[in-house]
Amino acid sequence: MNNKRSPFIFSVLAFGYAFLYIPLVSVIVYSFNDSRLATVWGGFSTRWYGELLRNDQVLDAALLSLRIAVTTATFATILGTMLGLVLARFGNFRGRTLLTGMITSPLVMPEVITGLSLLLLFVSLHGLFGWPATRGFSTITIAHITFAMAYVTVIVRSRLAAMDQSLEEAAMDLGCRPLRVVFDITIPLIAPAMISGWLLAFTLSLDDLVISSFVSGPGASTLPMLIFSKVRLGVTPDINALASIIILLVSLGVVAAWLVSRRMQKSLPSN
């Protein structure tokens, strides 16, 4: 019985995947709709893609989002890897409980609370030290690093927990100083986890609307903020085009990453 799926399970799977993918397909289909009324079919056209590419506002927002996402992912990976190492390898030290609490809470914190609390922090800091003078790239990036590093920590820490600790001990036994062990042995072996962590942090940052809305100032608009301001009043055709491009790019990226990781797994069976 175990290898054959029951008709019930099969229909739930079919329904579930249809539920997950129909909205995405419909967005792509409607992005080629000539009509300005996005919900009425007015013939095939690629005009919205053209308009999108001529829209400086969209391009600026996309560029800002990418800059924030790359910076966030890089810093979050560095800090998250350090924390993963500390929590998985340094044993017990004073303040460990508080640290564990602070690094797991962002994972379950509602975005509105994180956003609000960070904005209030920035306002207070401005009042006390005059920094940050304006809110934008730097405040959004700091906010994103703070919650993204929690995710990187979880990934790196679980990879370290699964890794045979005697590998690091063996290196030390062979005459390698502890800091060198981190670079010779630990980092090469957790590199896949660090890459996943970087990609996750990048995506989370690129995706974030609520926290960015709180901590950004008047001038700075990320791509999600721009999209939100356009779609809050309803469906618009150029956002359909933008959504289609993003869906396509992300799908290509995810599938490529999947294929690469599968090949790596085949050539390097983990123990």
Place this chain on the structure above:
Amino acid sequence: MGQGRGMLWQWFAVAVPYAWLLVFFLAPFVIILKISLADPVIAQPPFTPFIDDQNNLAVTLENFRFLLSDRLYLLTYLNSVMMAGVATLLCLLLGFPMAYGIARSSPVQRNLLLLLVVLPFWISFLLRVYAWMGLLNNHGVINNVLMWLGVIDQPIQILYTNIAIYIGLVYSYLPFMILPLYASLERLDLDLLDAAQDLGATPRQAFWDVTWPLARPGVIAGCLLVFIPATGEYVIPFLLGGPESLMIGRVLFDEFFVNKDWPLASAVAIILLLLIVVPIVLLQRFQSAEDDGART
């Protein structure tokens, strides 16, 4: 590696992220707590200082008193928890058979099916919610198909109702339910089910006696991962819900940006936090008690 031989780099590796979290995670909460105890004023910043001119501590519980006595706010909290709860249940009902089906597929199929669950997660959350606006619209795909089929004559209003919010919540958080469920179901040794049946259990009994208890950690993790963010959700009720659909995330946002009442918004946040922390702590207690029971 520690062994008490303190080294500079180890100290550095602890101190840097520690300092970061203290400043950008813990300090903001202290500030929120502080502001929630202040009175709103029309000034910059728009709340009374913590310590007044006469160097007295100026704190007030007025905001909390107001929140806990105001029917509208209580309803909103209740409504948020209820909607998140229903969405969690729907995710479980749909996610469990899906995770079960994926876990029982051949390894090649399994990889592909998992990829298809994860893929939407990498695509912008906002755009995925937006996609439903096009589908649920009065002139949208669903209404058009239903009218073409002759099921309805008039478009039915789905967008800007609670139903749309439920659809949005389930759609957005379904992967968070499926993945932990899959992880615990995939580990399940099929011999256990065979053994149960060998000992006289029907497949249905074997499911309730073996599969369900062993999948419970996954069920709990999945439910938390859906329930918690859904309770504070802002985007989905804003884009898909109507003006009367009150969810606390949206109220907090409006209180802060529209009414500019920072102290009240802070108090709203703190109560929301308590609302979320309590079930987590209870579950952890329950979980560790169960672990202890299993160990002895």
Place this chain on the structure above:
Amino acid sequence: MGNQTATNKQLTEQPWLDSTAQPFIVIENVSKHFGDFVAVNNVNLNIYKGELFSILGASGCGKTTLLRMLAGFETPTSGRILIDGIDVTDVPPYWRPVNMMFQSYAIFPHMTVFENVAYGLRKEGVQPAEIEKRVADMLELVQLGGYGKRKPTQLSGGERQRVALARALVKRPKVLLLDEPLAALDKKLREHTQFELMNIQDELGITFVVVTHDQEEAMILSSRIAVMKQGGFIQVGMPKEVYEYPGSRYVADFIGTVNLLEAKIESKDGDQIVAAAPEMANHVRAYTDLQLEVGDSVCIAIRPEKIYISQNEPDNDDDDRVAGVIEDFGYFGNLSLYRVRLESGRIIQVSAQNRRRSVERFLEWDDKVFLSWRVRSAVVLTA
């Protein structure tokens, strides 16, 4: 050992008997606590140069903690450790003249076999040309010549074990520590590798300290064995001593199989005692050096292979004997194991070599038999 003129061959081969010999590794009053848990409890031990010393014990007895303190991964809570006359108690692992072969082998998966073996030499700053040569020689020694470019995933279990051995030995350590060196190998490979390990040790003259839970492995490999229980040593000696003259019930039972009989001393004549053993419905004789009095309770231990089983009553009064009925037996090809029930209900285990083919009738269930053994085979235990 070179500067000592060995006047006595036995003292050279068994330096622990020589009171003037300098121990190579000294473990002095060493304890290790993890919170409230005492993993190693005030242990003293001398290990001599060139020994293949085994620390034997069940899991959780503290043997791995002791080994990790020798390697430097754990610092003793109290006491000190000397290697070649130098106090290394607080020396970190990367500065100790000691290398370890890990139970999991800990082969770096992202490096080739050559890079794995060369790693320690590179950390030492050895010249590349010399590294090349020493690694090649070492791979040759462990019969992995030509394997240098392979990745660890392309190796079998036995090959991984040899890479781990080569990697630890190439640094020419003063002491090689081996944590359950053969546990991950299957039975046939294990037997082969045991002798290979002994040959390599003999060839290089490096002191080996092995931690194992496998008493057979310890018996075959070691110059001496320390049996460990609850963080302390309960017996240290050559394999033969530990097997033939166990100091306690625990050791007698842990190493090999044994029949233990409760008895009470009834008379004493020099080093010979006569004790009443209710389960035997008879008296048991034994020789012992222990200072015992008439009336003391003791335990008499007799190994199954020391017992002679026969259907005819032996007429040799120098041996002790008892009658019983065969309850059960197992045929193992080279030998047979019998479980014999005495009149008291007590089961005695006996093993017998199957020297002859089945020309005579095998013993069968319910056969009445006589068991006999030399008085010298019985060991008196008090602990």
